[in-house]
Amino acid sequence: MGRNLALELVRVTETAALASARYMGRGDKNGADGAAVEGMRLAFQSIDIDGEVVIGEGELDEAPMLYIGEKLGTGKGMETDIAVDPLEGTSLIAKGLPNSIAVLAMAEKGCLLKAPDTYMKKIVVGPEAKGAIDITDTVANNILKVSKALDKRVSEVTIMVQDRERHQYIIDEARAVGARIKVFSDGDIAAALAACFEETGVDIFMGIGGAPEGVITAAAVKCLGGDMQGCLNPLSQEEINRCKEMGFDEEKLYKILLLDDLAKGEEIFFAATGITSGDLLKGVVYLKGDKAKTHSIVMRSKTGTVRFVEAYHRLDKNSIMTNLM
């Protein structure tokens, strides 16, 4: 039963990617996001799960689709928690920049952290550096420990950081120890994924981004055997209130979240499809004759299988796509 699910899920992210890729460079964030959300929701309808969105597009009153608490799937099958980001990187697609993806994670009911919509401080490394990170330690010490674990010179260790003022201290410390730095404008799930694959040349992802994105990232890291730590990082009183409303009281609010606090259990699934080409995934390409090509990753924690799926789609034969065009 569980075995088939991972491959089913990739059809969901493919559909979201195909729907939103049409908006590349058109300056229309909302149009791109809406198309991805609708594509994802339609594709979920035929999957045999009794799923519930735990991380989605907001509360019911904010979003008509893929809202937190929405039921997904046919209702037959495994009870699951689902975390979705149908278009991760709305400004990337709107501007025609790299690294936007359609992404989702699924686990057994109760196994994905119900994270508030606030910031989270995160650090991620791949399997070879598992155990070498400590979010409470300095940037420099983390780099030094990872360099040792990877048997690389510090000058060869590359850390990936989102281009934001709030990350200047990371850049300063990384420069001071002599590490390489790769900056990205948006999309920290894709950046964290890149850190889990040696061939991308990215060794550490670090920074403050969305907490919901942090949970989806954790699911991927679990599947890949990498390591991650997080800590909620609300930046305003309003965000602190939002955390409290979701059960993160004073004591829990600044607790260090280990991988299993973010995503736990036996069965974790992760699927992502590139929308615009990035470090790991190629973007959607439209081909002659009403066809399109997608590039995805799909993983299952129980077996540790990681698949890259290159798919050729006949858009004219896909009822969801013809409806969305």
Ligand code: VTB
């Ligand atoms: C983060 C990150 C996302 O937006 O949420 C970021 O996790 C928001 O940061 O991947 P700012 O508020 O500084 O823009 C993304 O990069 C894209 O949704």
Ligand code: MG
């Ligand atoms: Mg999104």
Ligand code: MG
């Ligand atoms: Mg996002």
